[in-house]
Amino acid sequence: MRTSLKLGIDLGGTKTEIIALQDGQPVIRRRAQTPQGDYQKTVGLIASLVEDCERELGQQGSLGVGIPGTRSPDHGCIKNANSQCLIGQDLQADLEQRLQRPVRLANDADCFTLSEACDGAGAGAPSVFGVILGTGVGGGLVVRQQLLGGPNAITGEWGHNPLPWRRADDGPVRRCYCGQNDCIETFLSGPGWAARSELGLEASTIVPAAQSGNSTAQQALNRYCDQLARGLASVINLIDPHVIVLGGGMSNTAELYQQVVPLLPRYVFSDQVNTRLLPAKHGDSSGVRGAAWLWNDDLR
Incomplete structure (x- = not known):
């Protein structure tokens, strides 16, 4: 489908969002409550959002949908x-x-990565690895503005690899919901970090505590940065991306960019690390924008 109007849907657990991009620029953006536990109503909501936007704009667009899962x-x-x-x-x-x-459908982390690779922090880079550091840890890989997919539809699921170079100060073994022990997600997701910090605080309050001089919170944040450096080093060693873009709630922590980059040479198999580590340009908008960019044939 060749059209300058690209529609994107971000299907979330509580909110469903639509964006309309005309020549890459947003012209409509709306949100609605996601029907809880009702598949048919969910399909109906997506269809009505699309139909309403197109009626208002007077034209039909391509449609991409980002989902909290994957199509087998x-x-x-x-x-x-x-x-x-x-x-x-x-x-x-x-x-x-x-x-x-x-x-076209894609995982929401893939949509995030595609958005940042097309016109975000990684625009113009030959390869971009997108990282979600939120309630979970996900990722996606874009090469020359095209999502890289594999036969299992799990490209970028680095959060379900074990934390590399495990040390005693990383704390006790914890079971991940996937059934394995010590997945990266159990260390670097917001809830995982909060549980391992043993401060009795949520991730959103540990960072301000560290920035205010709380020594225990500072130690927890320093440990998090080192664990993130180890996790990303394993990604760099495997696929050597030009840019890594961080998204999700934890990505707003300035210390990640200040501390992780100098730590990477300890773990990356290279005398110098040229991969750039950047915050997302479009923030919370990247998911829905990336869904629209699933129809990016004009960039090929």
Whole structure:
């Protein structure tokens, strides 16, 4: 589908957002409550958001949808979604039937990465690895403005590798919800870090405490930065991206960019680390923008 109007949907657990990009610039952006536990109403909401936008703009656009899960390459239905009503549903086919056009789906972390690679912090870079540091730890990989996907539809799931170069001061072994022990997500997600810090505080309050001089919180933040450096070093050693872009709630922590970059040479298999570590340009908008950029054939 060739059109200058690109529509993106970010399907979240509580909010569903739509954006309309005209020649790359936002012309409409709206949010609505996501129906809880009701798949058919969710499909209806997405369709109505699209139809309302197109009616207002007087033209039809391409449609990309970012989801909290992934579309299985084996059977086409949704898997690994924290919105349970999506699991086992053929969301792409149902939306295509309802809207009578092709629809592209991608994981929300992939959409984040694509947005930042197309016109965000990684614009112009040959390869961009996007990192989500939020309630979970996810990622995506874009090469020359195109998402890189594999046969299992799990490209970028670095959060479910074990933390490398494990040390005693990393704390006790913890089970990840995926069934494995000591996944990176159990260290670097906001809830995981808060639980391991043993301060009785949420991640959003540990950072200000550290910045205010609380020595225990400072130690926890320093440890987090070193763990992040180790996790990202394993990514760099494997795929050697030109840019790593951070998103999610933890990405707003200035210390990550100040402390992690000098730590990387300790762990990366190179005499110098040229990969750039950057905060997301579009912040919370990257997911929905990236969904629209799923139709980025004009950038090829």
